[in-house]
Structure formats: structure tokens, C-alpha cells
Amino acid sequence: MSKHGRLASLAAVASAFVVAVAVLLVPSASAATLFDDNFEDGNSTGWSSSGGSWTVVADGTRAWRQSGTSSDARAAAGTVWADQSVQARVKPTAFNGSNRHVAVTARVQNTGNYYYLALTNAGTAVLGKRVGGAHTALATAPVTAAVGAWHTVRLEAFGSTLRGFVAGAQVVTATDAAFGSGRIGVATYYAAATFDDVLVTDVAGPGGPTSTTTTTTTSHQPGACDTSARPAGFASVTAWGQSGTTGGAGGPTIEVDTAAEFLAAIARTGPLTVCVRGMIALPGPMHNVTSDKTIVGIGSASGFTGGGLNIGLPPSDVTTPPADAVHNVIVRNLVFRGWADDAINVQMFSHHVWIDHNDLSDGYDGVIDIKRGSSYVTVSWNHAHNHSKNMLLGHDDDNGAQDVGRLKVTYHHNWFDRTPQRNPRVRFGEPVHVFNNYYLYNTDVGVACQADSGCVVEGNYFEDVEEPVSNSYAGPGGRCVARNNVFVGESGQPDCGGTVQEPRDYYSYTLDDPNTVKATVMAGAGVGKVG
Incomplete structure (x- = not known):
């Protein structure tokens, strides 16, 4: 179990004070982690089980x-x-019989009374809900749970x-007042399953309600399609025949809410x-984006499931930038x-690609990978979480x-939230500028x-990161x-050494005080905060 789970009870009073102060100081709500467990310590301390055979594997x-x-x-x-x-x-x-299930549970009273997804x-x-041991379905939706495959499941109460x-993606919703509070858990019903990366917070996901202990404000009313901002960092530089990154500026604006559109x-x-507008289910795996595009979500609950965006030509062995290289793309x-x-x-x-203010989690491979000679890219104000392979820069x-x-x-003002690796992992790039991020x-x-x-790597805030910066992590060494x-x-x-070309040789920038970065990034990173 991570230390956050072990210390949750001891830190309750201190957390309440911190949250109260944070509400006064920052304009947006941020989730407080109530409990988390990735079982990397090899035990299930803190859990109580009933029935079945439970083992850390x-x-x-x-x-x-x-x-x-x-x-x-x-x-x-x-x-x-x-x-x-x-x-x-x-x-x-494994499932033993028909209509069997695996589940996460909320507001657990005891072994026979709780909500479940x-x-x-x-x-x-x-x-x-389960009351007195009897199951009652409140809502259902068609979802295929393939045996042997991982599924990320979240239940909000x-x-x-x-x-x-x-x-x-939200698949079901209901209203019920049988249980007003309780513990959390996992369950199987005549089925076997493996569970990992349990995370409990007091704030709902994109588009959901917030806890009554926090307040939320956004820069724009829902429905706004904000295209006003411009990037800092390398995406702002004039190079390779392109003056900064403007995306679809100067062209028409359209609204889409289906994969085909x-x-x-x-x-x-x-x-x-x-x-x-809204969450669009894309067929997997990747979909090509052409040059001179701005892709921006409306509100705080718009985006994609199933598929990803490919900004680039098909791989080849050419060693100089082709004339038709994809360029001038904004994803926000x-x-x-x-x-x-x-x-x-x-x-x-x-x-000239700008990737800004996105919320990314629970996928298969990389969150944001940049490779094969690409350049003049800014990755800013993103919230990456609940995913292992985060951001790769240079693939081999x-x-x-x-x-x-x-x-x-x-990379600036990103929230690398429990992303174990690639934050980023860099090969060959220089200079790679990593500033004012919260780890x-x-x-x-x-x-x-x-x-x-x-x-x-400057002006960042590292919290509980055993190896924050390294030029000897794996493979040939680099410089930092x-x-x-x-x-903290x-x-x-x-673990750093060597000399590196200065980012100021390419662009000017102003660093935030690193002591304020945690609050600034938690308040500003992710969706619903553009402008």
C-alpha cells in the first residue's frame, strides 16, 4: 500500500486545514486523495476480506x-x-456460471450492504446496491468485460x-439514498479477478459533481470553444518555415459530436x-491529424475513448524533414x-505542435509520445494520471x-500524478526544457x-519521487x-551532470516560484480551465 493510504487517517485533521486554505488561495477544486493502493509493497495491509482466496501476485x-x-x-x-x-x-x-460479476464498491457498511459497479x-x-445480502440493479448498460483484459472501473457516490x-466513459447513473457514507472496496460474485491501482478521491471525474467541501470555478461557461490562447516554449519559436503555432486560425470553425464527423x-x-462536444468513442487504434488544425474540447467533459491521435507521417528511414511533414497542430x-x-x-x-490542458489516463501505451525527428513542441498544463507509460521523447x-x-x-505546468515512468523519458533531444511541473x-x-x-530541469515540485531526475536511468547516459x-x-x-544548451537561446520565459508550483498546477492543469 502506498503511504497515502497508510497515513490517510492520521492526516485527516491536517488535510482539512490544507484544503480549507487551498480553497481560499486557488480558484479551482482539486481532488484530495483519500486512499490509494497499488500493492507494490507486496502486501494487502489495510484491507479486510470475506470469502474467496486473496493473494498479492x-x-x-x-x-x-x-x-x-x-x-x-x-x-x-x-x-x-x-x-x-x-x-x-x-x-x-474466470466466471463460474451465468450472470456472474467483478466489481468495485462504495459506501460499504459491511459485507452485505453497499453500492457496487x-x-x-x-x-x-x-x-x-446490496441490502441485507440481496442485489438490486439500479441501472445497466451494455459493456463487454473480456476475461484476461484490464478494465478501469470507477464508481462515484x-x-x-x-x-x-x-x-x-460514463455508462450508468442512478439516484439512491440507502447509504450516505461508508468504506470502499472490491468484490467478486462467483468469479475470479485481479485488482490494482485502487484510488479514492473526494472529487468526481470530468463532468461530475464536486464534494461539498470544495468549490469549483471555470474560465468559461460550458459550451465555450476557446481558441484565444497561444503557447509558450518551443511551440512559439519561428523555425522550419513556421512562425509559432496557430493551428486552425484563419480557417472555419466546426463543431462535432460523432466519430464520423x-x-x-x-x-x-x-x-x-x-x-x-461530449465524449466520442473512436475506433482504435490511431487517427491521423493533418496540418493547420486546432482540436479543442467544449467544457470539461469532451474528448475521446478507444482511439488516439497521430500527428505525423508514416514511419520511414529518411533523415531530413520532408516538405510535407505535419505541422501547426493544437490539441487542447x-x-x-x-x-x-x-x-x-x-x-x-x-x-510546431501544442498539447495543452488535457486530462489523460487509463490507456494502453504512451500518454504523449514524441519521436522520429519531431521538434518545436510544447506540452503544457496537462493532467496525466492512473497510467504507467507517460511521456516518451525519442523512441529508440x-x-x-x-x-x-x-x-x-x-514541458511546463503539467501534473504528473502517480505516473510511474516516462515523465518524460528523453533520448537525443536538446535542449529539452522541463519547468514548473508538479510530480x-x-x-x-x-x-x-x-x-x-x-x-x-528547473522550478519543479517533486513530492515523494525517489529518483526525481536522472541521466543514468537505463541505456546510454545523457546530460542534465x-x-x-x-x-519534499x-x-x-x-542524479545529473554535464552541460546543456540553454532554452533561453531559443525563447524567453519566466519561472514561477517552485514553492507555489504544486498549488498552481493542481488548480490549473487539466480540462475546463482554458483561457
Whole structure:
């Protein structure tokens, strides 16, 4: 169990004080982590189980497995909370009979009384309650729970409103007042499953209600399609025949709310602003974006599930930027969930790309990967969470012919929230500028500068990051300069050396005080905060 789960009860009074102060100081609500457990410590301390056979196992990473299929099995953790959002990765491994299920549970009173969001072998997601041991379905939706595959499941209980999400998309909702508070948990019903990355917060996901203990404001009314801002960092630089990054400016603006409309829009030639309304299920895995496009979400609950965006030509061995390289693309204010490959991939000498104010979690491969000679990219104000492979810059130690002298990228004001690795992992790029980001509990490594890359890492806030910056993480070494960063909790110190070209040789910038970065980024990163 992570230290956040172990210390949740002890920190309750201090947390209440911090939250109260934060509400006064920052304009937007941020989720307080009530409990989390990724089982990497090899035990299930803090959980109480009933029925079944529970064991911490290795399944890629450590996870908690319930292997029995001959009975009802439940486990609970945490203290008593009222408003709660409980999320876990769930892998069904066997079902014994028809209409069996695996589930996450909320407001748990005891083994026979709680709310649940279940994935069944009948091809449904069921939002229900269990009272006196009897199950009652409150809402159902068609969802396929493949055996042997991971599924991210989230159950939210705020007041009398219950909402269920699978792969980041809301699938069911109901209203019920049977249980007003309780613990959280996981369960199986004549089924076996593996559970991992349990996370409990007091704020709902995109588009949901917030706890009554916090307040939320946004820069624009829902429905606004904001295109007013311009990037800082490398995306603002004039280079390769392009003066900064303007996306679809100068072209028409259209609104889309279906996959067919969206895919047709991003394939068009010429400048175009594409305003995305609502969550759109894209077929996997990746979809090409042409040059001179702005893709921006409306409000705080618009984006994509299932598929990702590819900004770049197909891979080849050319070593100079082709004349038709994709360029001048903006991706902002979008939710990405459950992507089948990468959420966003930038490749093949694509340039002048701005990726800003997105919320990205629970996909298959990379969150934002930039590779194969791409350059003049800014990645800013994004919230990446609940995902292992975060951001890759340079994909291979042997790709220097395309990458040396390129891969110039700025990462600023991002929230790397429990993303274990690639925050980013860098090869060959120089300078790579990483400033004013908030790192929280990145269990493998923060910034990894490898393969003769050159990173300037400054003004960041590292919390509980054992290896915050390294130029000797894996493979050939790189160079890094770490300065004016804050390290708190169980954070280590930078492992850095060498000289690096200064970002100021390319653009001017102003650093925030690193002591304020945590509050600033938590208040401003992610969706619904553009402007």
C-alpha cells in the first residue's frame, strides 16, 4: 500500500486545514486523495476480506488477486467517507456460471450492504446496491468485460447521485439514498479477478459533481470553444518555415459530436478549428491529424475513448524533414480515456505542435509520445494520471540519425500524478526544457535524460519521487542540469551532470516560484480551465 493510504487517517485533521486554505488561495477544486493502493509493497495491509482466496501476485506489476470462483468474495478498506470516487483496474480471470460479476464498491457498511459497479459475463455493466445480502440493479448498460483484459472501473457516490464509468466513459447513473457514507472496496460474485491501482478521491471525474467541501470555478461557461490562447516554449519559436503555432486560425470553425464527423474534420486540408462536444468513442487504434488544425474540447467533459491521435507521417528511414511533414497542430482541453495504442503520438519530423490542458489516463501505451525527428513542441498544463507509460521523447537508442539536433520540446505546468515512468523519458533531444511541473509519487523515475540528450530541469515540485531526475536511468547516459527545484516527502536528489544548451537561446520565459508550483498546477492543469 502506498503511504497515502497508510497515513490517510492520521492526516485527516491536517488535510482539512490544507484544503480549507487551498480553497481560499486557488480558484479551482482539486481532488484530495483519500486512499490509494497499488500493492507494490507486496502486501494487502489495510484491507479486510470475506470469502474467496486473496493473494498479492505479480501481473506485470504487483496486484491483488481473488482466485476463488465458488462463492461470494468481498474486501473493504479505508475509513468512513461520505462523498467518494473509487476507481480500480480490474481484470476478470474466470466466471463460474451465468450472470456472474467483478466489481468495485462504495459506501460499504459491511459485507452485505453497499453500492457496487459490476462488470458481468452477460455483457453488461450494473450499477446496483446490496441490502441485507440481496442485489438490486439500479441501472445497466451494455459493456463487454473480456476475461484476461484490464478494465478501469470507477464508481462515484456524491450525495444521492451515483455514477459508473468504464475506461473513463460514463455508462450508468442512478439516484439512491440507502447509504450516505461508508468504506470502499472490491468484490467478486462467483468469479475470479485481479485488482490494482485502487484510488479514492473526494472529487468526481470530468463532468461530475464536486464534494461539498470544495468549490469549483471555470474560465468559461460550458459550451465555450476557446481558441484565444497561444503557447509558450518551443511551440512559439519561428523555425522550419513556421512562425509559432496557430493551428486552425484563419480557417472555419466546426463543431462535432460523432466519430464520423470528427475523423472527416481532421482529415481535411487547410486550416480548421474542430470543437469537440461530449465524449466520442473512436475506433482504435490511431487517427491521423493533418496540418493547420486546432482540436479543442467544449467544457470539461469532451474528448475521446478507444482511439488516439497521430500527428505525423508514416514511419520511414529518411533523415531530413520532408516538405510535407505535419505541422501547426493544437490539441487542447480534451479528455482521453482507454486508448488502444497512444493517446497522442507525434512523429516523423512533425513540428510546431501544442498539447495543452488535457486530462489523460487509463490507456494502453504512451500518454504523449514524441519521436522520429519531431521538434518545436510544447506540452503544457496537462493532467496525466492512473497510467504507467507517460511521456516518451525519442523512441529508440539507435535512432540518432533522425533525432540528433531535433526533439526540441518544452514541458511546463503539467501534473504528473502517480505516473510511474516516462515523465518524460528523453533520448537525443536538446535542449529539452522541463519547468514548473508538479510530480507526485512517480515510483520509477521522474525525468530520465538518456542517449546523449540534454535536459534543463528547473522550478519543479517533486513530492515523494525517489529518483526525481536522472541521466543514468537505463541505456546510454545523457546530460542534465537540475536547478531551483523543490523536493519534499520521500523524494531523492537529482542524479545529473554535464552541460546543456540553454532554452533561453531559443525563447524567453519566466519561472514561477517552485514553492507555489504544486498549488498552481493542481488548480490549473487539466480540462475546463482554458483561457
